[in-house]
Amino acid sequence: MRHSLLVRLIASSVLIAVCSIVATAWLAARSTSGEIRHQQGQTLARDARVNDALLGYAASHPRWDGVEETVRGLARQSGQRVALATEGGALIADSATGRPPLPARASAVVDPLAVDVSLVPGTATDRIDARAVGPFLLPGPERARLREEVDAQAACLRHEGWRATVAVGPGGRPYLRREGGPATPAPDTERPGLPVSVPSAASQPRSPSCSPNTPGPTTTEKRALNQLAALVRKCHGSRVEVWLDETGKPAAAASAAECLATARRAQLKPYVAPAALLYIGSPEDRTPAIDPYDIAGVTAVILVLAVGVSVLVATRLARPVRAVTAAARRMRAGDGSARVMVRAKGEVGELGAAFNEMSEHLDRMEQQRKAMVSDVSHELRTPLSNIRGWLEATQDGVAELDPALTASLVEEAMVLQHIIDDLQQLALADAGKLRLHPEPVDVADLLEQIATVYRAAAAGLVLTVEVTGRPYLDADPVRLRQAVGNLLTNALRHTPAGGRVSLRAYGDGDEDDVLIEVADTGPGIAPEHLPYVFDRFWRAEKSRSRQTGGSGLGLAIVRQLAEAHGGSAAVRSEPARGATFVLRLPRRTKIRD
Helix, strand or coil: CCCCHHHHHHHHHHHHHHHHHHHHHHHHHHHHHHHHHHHHHHHHHHHHHHHHHHHHHHHHCCCCCCCHHHHHHHHHHHCCEEEEEECCCCEEEECCCCCCCCCCCCCEEECCCCCCCCCCCCCCCCCCCCCCCHHHCCCHHHHHHHHHHHHHHHHHHHHCCCCCEEEECCCCCEEEEECCEECCCECCCCCCCCCCCCCCCCCCCCCCCCCCECCCCCHHHHHHHHHHHHHHHHHHCCCCCEEECCCCCEEECHHHHHHHHHHHHHHHHHHCCCCEEEEEECCCCCCCCCCHHHHHHHHHHHHHHHHHHHHHHHHHHHHHHHHHHHHHHHHHCCCCCCCCCCCCCHHHHHHHHHHHHHHHHHHHHHHHHHHHHHHHHHHHHHHHHHHHHHHHHHHCCCCCCCHHHHHHHHHHHHHHHHHHHHHHHHHHHHCCCCCCCCEEEEHHHHHHHHHHHHCHHHCCCEEEEEECCCCEEEECHHHHHHHHHHHHHHHHHHCCCCCEEEEEEEECCCCCEEEEEEEECCCCCCHHHHHHCCCCCCCCCCCCCCCCCCCCCHHHHHHHHHHHCCCEEEEEECCCCCEEEEEEEECECCCCC
16 A cells, blocks of 8 residues: 555645644644634623623513614624524524625523623623513603602702712612612611611711602502512412512512512513524624634644545546556456546546547457357348258259249359358458459549449439549459449449439549549438448348348448558438448559558
C-alpha cells in the first residue's frame, strides 16, 4: 500500500492540511479570545434589552397582533435582526425583509408568565413579569380618584417636612414612596399590612400628623381579588386570604406562595400573549461572535475538503489505469465487450482510447467470425439439402432423374460452387493473396461491355451508361468487371419493373481518382442498415430467401476488390428514393504485397 499513488497523495495532503489548521487555529484563538468575551457581553446585554421590551408588550397585550412595528423598532435600535415565532415554529414577526430562514437556535423564550431569569436578573420568585396585571388594570376614573387621594397624602407629608413622592404601579395604582425606595403603608381595616416607612426620628424632629394609608381596593381590584382567591383556594385546598400590596400586586401568606403563583398564571393567561421564541441575529443571519465550536467545525471542514480533494485527484489519476487493468483481465476471461470509461486527457486518455479501439476491433472480429460460421452453414445447408433430398427420392423410386430434375440439381451445385468460390476469394483477400494483373482500362468501354452483358437481365428496366470525359484506370479488368457486375446485379434485383438503373463514371476534380457509380430507383436502404451493407452474409431480409437476395457475399467481395486496388466502396441511400453505390479507384493501382 505504501507504493500506491492514492495513499501517497492522501497522506501528503492530510499532513499539510493538519499543520495549516493547527497553526491557524492557534493564532485565531490567541487573537480572538478577548473579542469573544467582549462580544458575548454585548450580546447578552442586547438580548436582555430586546427581551425586556417584548416581555412588556406580551404582558400588556393578549395577542401578538401588532407587534411587527415594535419588532422593527427594536431591530433599528440594536442593529440586529429580531424575529418572533410560535413554539410550533410559525413566524409571528420578523424585521428582516424577504423572510429568510430563522436561525437554528432561539435566543430566548418570551413568556411573561415564566420569565427567563438569565436575561432578567432579580425577577420575582414566581417568575411572573410585574407588568402583567390582567384584570387588576385600573380604568381611568379609578386611577384619577386614587391619584387624588395619594397626592393629598404626599402633599401633607411634604408640608410637614417629609420627603415623599408618588409612584404608579403597573396596574395604574399610585402609592407613596420616599427617595431611595418605596414607603410601606400602614394596614387598613380590610386587610393586613405594614406601616409606612418614614425617616428616623434622628433626622426628623417630629412624627407626621398625616394619615398616609394606602387607599383600599377599588371595585375592579376587588373583583379580580375574589377571582384570584377562588383559584388559590382551589389549589391550596383551604381558605387563603389574598390582598394587594402598596404597588397593586396581589400578595398572600408565605405558605400559599406557590398556589398564589399558579393561580396568578391561570388568571393572567387570557390577558397576556402566549409564549413565543425570540430569535436575534445579524441582518445577514450570521453570528458576529467567534465560537470555538465554529473553529472546530471549520477545521473539520478544511480537513475533509483536503482529504476529499486528494482522494478525488488521486482517484482520477489511478482510475483509468485500474479500469484498463480490469478490462484486460475481463478480455482474458473471454468478455469481448470489455471497455474502459476514460474521460481523462493526455497520455492516460490516449491509453484508454487505444484500449477501447483494440477491444472493439477484437470484439467485432469475433462477432464476424461467429456470424460467418453461422451464415456459411446456413447458405451451404440449403442447396445440399435440396440435392440430397432429390437424390434420395430418385434412389427410392419416388422421382425420376429426368432432364428437368437434372438441371435443377446442376443449378443447386452451381450455387454451392458460387458460394465456395466467393468464400475462397474473400479468404485470399483477407490473407493478402488476391493477385491482381493491372493494365490500362478504358472505363467507358468497360461499362458498355458490362451493360451489354446485363441488358437481357434488365428486361422491363431502363439501363443507361453515363461517362463524363474519358477516364482511364490502371486496374485489373477482370476483377473490376466482377466488382461492377456484382453491384449491377444487386441493383437489378432490387429495382421494380419500370425502374431505372444507371452506370456512371467520372473523374474526381480534387483528387487523382475515378468514381464509378451504380444507381437505381428501388426501395432504397434504411439509414440503420447502411453501416452493414458491405458486411459478409448481411441481408436486410432476415429470412434469407432466394427470392429476395443472394448469399450476402457479393457486396463484401466488391469492397475487398476495391480495397485491393487501393480504393474504397461506399453507399448513399434514402428510403423510397433508391440507392447509389460508389467505387472510388485511384488512376494507378497500388498492388499490395
